[in-house]
Amino acid sequence: MRGNVFIAGLGLIGGSLAKAVKKAHPQAHITGFDLRESELGLAEALNIIDEKAASFEAGAAAADLIMIAVPVLQTERMIEHLASLPLKEGVLITDTGSTKSRIMKRARVLEDRGIAFIGGHPMAGSHKSGVAASKELLFENAFYLLTPGGAAEEKHVAILKKWLEGTRAKILEVTAEQHDEITGVISHFPHIIAASLVHQARKFNRDNPLIERLAAGGFRDITRIASSNPEMWKDISLHNKDILLSLLSDWRDEMNDVLSILEREDEEGLYRYFDDAKTFRDSLPARSQGAIPAFYELYVDVPDYPGVISELTGYLAEERISITNIRIMETRDDVYGILVISFQNEKDRLRAKNCIEQKTTYDLFLA
Ligand SMILES: NC(=O)C1=CN([C@@H]2O[C@H](COP(=O)(O)OP(=O)(O)OC[C@H]3O[C@@H](n4cnc5c(N)ncnc54)[C@H](O)[C@@H]3O)[C@@H](O)[C@H]2O)C=CC1
Numbered sequence: 001m002r003g004n005v006f007i008a009g010l011g012l013i014g015g016s017l018a019k020a021v022k023k024a025h026p027q028a029h030i031t032g033f034d035l036r037e038s039e040l041g042l043a044e045a046l047n048i049i050d051e052k053a054a055s056f057e058a059g060a061a062a063a064d065l066i067m068i069a070v071p072v073l074q075t076e077r078m079i080e081h082l083a084s085l086p087l088k089e090g091v092l093i094t095d096t097g098s099t100k101s102r103i104m105k106r107a108r109v110l111e112d113r114g115i116a117f118i119g120g121h122p123m124a125g126s127h128k129s130g131v132a133a134s135k136e137l138l139f140e141n142a143f144y145l146l147t148p149g150g151a152a153e154e155k156h157v158a159i160l161k162k163w164l165e166g167t168r169a170k171i172l173e174v175t176a177e178q179h180d181e182i183t184g185v186i187s188h189f190p191h192i193i194a195a196s197l198v199h200q201a202r203k204f205n206r207d208n209p210l211i212e213r214l215a216a217g218g219f220r221d222i223t224r225i226a227s228s229n230p231e232m233w234k235d236i237s238l239h240n241k242d243i244l245l246s247l248l249s250d251w252r253d254e255m256n257d258v259l260s261i262l263e264r265e266d267e268e269g270l271y272r273y274f275d276d277a278k279t280f281r282d283s284l285p286a287r288s289q290g291a292i293p294a295f296y297e298l299y300v301d302v303p304d305y306p307g308v309i310s311e312l313t314g315y316l317a318e319e320r321i322s323i324t325n326i327r328i329m330e331t332r333d334d335v336y337g338i339l340v341i342s343f344q345n346e347k348d349r350l351r352a353k354n355c356i357e358q359k360t361t362y363d364l365f366l367a
């Protein structure tokens with residue numbers, strides 16, 4: 001498609017969207033704006049955008065499509081501001097915020113002017129932020145939820161879906177309320193719990209510093225999302241406050257149940273608690289992208305000799321397989337260690353497995 005696309009907020013999500021839009025629509029002209037001159041300059045230097053907007057107002061005025069990709073409290077302010085600006089006839093506005101109810105309420109000021117606003121949430125990302133971490137295929141196979149506002153007709157949704165084709169995401173329409181409840185349960189609440197687990201470990205670590213060393217493996221994995229951007233999660237939590245308060249209250253009841261099962265040494269109850277959780281978790285789709293990205297990890301049982309990591313990464317480099325992370329599980333003190341290599345997607349993980357199987361005799365297993 002042709003047209004002027006204006007992206008306000010050139011961080012991880014704005015930058016990734018710019019890349020995906022450009023890939024599918026090379027004729028589009030992408031203008032960018034960010035409060036931080038450093039991000040804007042980097043986006044231009046890396047050719048992620050075609051041009052820096054002279055100002056937010058100028059970028060908005062010339063746009064056929066406006067994509068807001070800033071933290072959710074800022075998104076509300078930006079929507080208010082847009083409603084007071086002269087905009088092109090037929091302009092389409094969308095956002096990428098992780099919450100939807102408050103944003104859709106705020107967007108009524110646009111509807112009042114007959115401007116089509118479609119809430120959007122690409123449900124993939126990372127704990128990293130900033131344009132340097134942006135990726136063209138960040139949203140590949142992820143769900144991309146849309147919440148069309150009152151002035152958005154079917155034709156507007158169809159146009160937005162076309163603009164978003166390069167994301168290769170699975171686009172679904174939901175109501176803002178459905179959205180906030182679902183993401184509250186599977187994304188926002190887990191961020192609070194991950195942070196609370198880390199706080200607990202930190203507290204105990206003061207008296208028992210061995211915790212820090214032993215927490216390297218599984219604990220680090222299940223609390224990975226506690227390394228997310230605190231500013232962004234502060235805003236998301238405030239926006240989805242009601243749902244989160246209700247989930248916290250349910251959780252408190254559930255923890256009281258666990259406390260009582262354990263106090264009573266109720267073997268049957270404890271078994272059921274873990275087994276029910278295992279059954280539901282095992283039934284979840286393993287490798288489609290959810291709100292919290294899956295790990296595409298390969299475990300390699302390697303002998304502990306100098307150079308073993310460069311040997312393996314060398315084989316992968318020869319086959320041009322990119323890795324996103326590499327670490328040694330430090331839980332074993334014997335001569336063997338487990339090398340954990342992470343990949344961007346399942347295809348790369350399987351290619352790596354074949355490659356290492358062909359070139360070595362090391363035992364491999366998938367997580
Ligand atoms: N990080 C993630 O994994 C995901 C984030 N989101 C949502 O996408 C939005 C953007 O998040 P990220 O790209 O991760 O954040 P980020 O921190 O990487 O980028 C946000 C950018 O917005 C800029 N900004 C902030 N206020 C601004 C304003 N008033 N005017 C212009 N620029 C402004 C910042 O300077 C920054 O460069 C947020 O609403 C977030 O909830 C949605 C899906 C995933």
Ligand SMILES: O=C(O)C(=O)Cc1ccc(O)cc1
Nearest residue numbers: 098124125126127225291292
């Ligand atoms: O890996 C992480 O930190 C995530 O949980 C990614 C993420 C962050 C925010 C969203 O609205 C959706 C996905």
